[in-house]
Amino acid sequence: MDPKALNIPAEDKHSFAEYFQQHIAPKWQRYEAKRIPIAAKYQQRRKISQPVSYIAMFTGLIGFAGIFYALAITNGDGFMLVGGLLLFVVAMIVAAAVNFWAGSEAFKFRDGVIKVIHPLILRYFGESFMLNPKNLPELKKYEQYGVLPKYDRGYFQDSVKGEYKGVAFLVRELNLSVANGTEDNKTKYKTIFDGIIIEFDTFKKFKGETQVRLDKGTLGNKYQAFKHDLSQVKLEDVNFERQFEVYSSDQVEARYLLTPATMARFLSLSSFYGSQLEACFKDGKLFMKIATKHNYFNSKLDVLKPLDFSHDIEQLFRELYQIFALIDELKLDDKTGL
Template sequence: MLRAFLNRKKTRKLSEVSDVRLAEEYDFIVKSKAHLDGLEKIRKVKLRSYKWRKNIAVPVAVVITPVLGYVDYMLLFLQSGDDRGAGLTVLALGALYAWVTHPRRQYAKAYKLKILPRLATLFGDFTYDLKGKIAIYKMQPSKILPSHDRCDSEDYFSGMYKGVDIEFSEVDFKQRRRSKNRTYYVSVFKGLVILLDMNTKKFYGHTMLDKNKGKIGEWFKQKSSNLKRANLVDPAFEKIFDVYTNDQVEARYLIDPVMIERLKGLQMEYGGEGMTAAFYDSKMLILIESKHNYFEPAALEIPATDPRSILSMKKEIGEILSLIDRLDLYDPQKVREENNLTLDNVESGVV
């Protein structure tokens, strides 16, 4: 598959490669060929291991499930409904599943450690850390973080693009819950978190974008955030999102038709089930809720040399960077002038 991709590119004249990013993709895949060939050897070994384990696990599961199910039933009966000693079936099948799928996780980890750091450099001064995370103190002032007791993170990218510091990773915010017999954690948000910091440009106000939650949800949001509902110009957008701010002029300037389309595109690209965002200080924070696993290689059954997996990851990152292209146009001086103009109009009775 990789060879066919490269051969197809070689047949094109240099003048035909007008898209710089396409040329970069081709160059990146050429330079990654040695890594992908090495990963293909790992993939074949892990695929054989996975198939062997699966062939063993299926008959084992068929045998032990009814046996352990009966044991669980007897334990519940003997303990008068107390389930602390039961659950052997779930435990055993969970362990069996983890054993069978272990080769898949090993391959995914090897792929990430080999390819994602190289993919990060394709966008400039970027780095990749498998278990890195965005510092909570940077995100806390946004007012959009869910209440949580634990934060798990993976696939952390950081760098600078067009003078904007950027960090993004997969995050799982969890709350601690207690029942009669145990303490456990429940996910309250799982998805992609993106933090942009413009450094030299600072927002005048605080603007939040949240899922449309109806009138009651809107009332609670305004009370809890001390922000007011913003009046925008896109009715279709307002059916999906609510915008709250303490600076109406800046909110309309930030959430303009171009930004609206970028945010819609970002949510669609990442298959988000919900999205929230905040503009505060010099930062923009975006939370995209989704059960999808981002920045993952293709299935174990697909050759590592297939370039589509890399190009798909590159496209995901490109969607994030498109937001920076839009924020680069943000001009605080223009917002100040429009604010002053609005105040002058109010005082003169024009508005």
């Protein structure tokens, strides 16, 4: 791959090409040499695992048909039911085992490459940039900002921390869900939030708490104000008021934070993200919750082909520049207001 041909910002092309040649290319070449025999072994094993998988799946369907026949036609014939169940289970185990045997080495190699190369790509932006750093806060810590919906289950995926223009940030992929009935004695869950949360350390000195939430109608807005023991803030921007509701423990500070320029920036960002943006200013930090279907920090590396990190590099640049744009748009590096 040619780093100079990457679709990244023009100001980064030359410097990143030099960085790539110095820090990434040597590892890339070593990994490519290791990849060739691993890929060849996988292809050879697939010649065995693929037909075995097809046979196993066909056998599993026969077993499933036996279960259905026993329950629906023979009123629960024990021999047919047990035989069909055993056939189905054994077939699925064989299919899973043979695919694991064929691909485990290749999958392990791919994961190892990503764990080394992605942090190196991030390090181009500065020593503070880290992928999935240790000792990150638990989900419960973010409940203090008051913009997470009520949930029964939540989990993080990838996380990236870094610093831009002196503003430290942590961005994390988050999924939240609520219990939604049961099936086969197991709780079913419904996703209520899928996106990212971002915590910025700002230079702003504010003592109170100010929430910027999506407008939920008259009753919903009153409930939000009551729940968080905050008072509703009326602002002069009609377009902003149409989309957002603001609650704060300090009316004066809320207006200091949400200047006309800042409200315009929030509207612009909300439009960019499809109106699914909420935020909270608290304890010198800005917390943002953004619903998005985009899978952040996801790799498309294919170890069956010559190693090419172009997609991963270009995606990381796009994703980080979105975060940088938030800092620029909201002027979080400015020590005097927003």
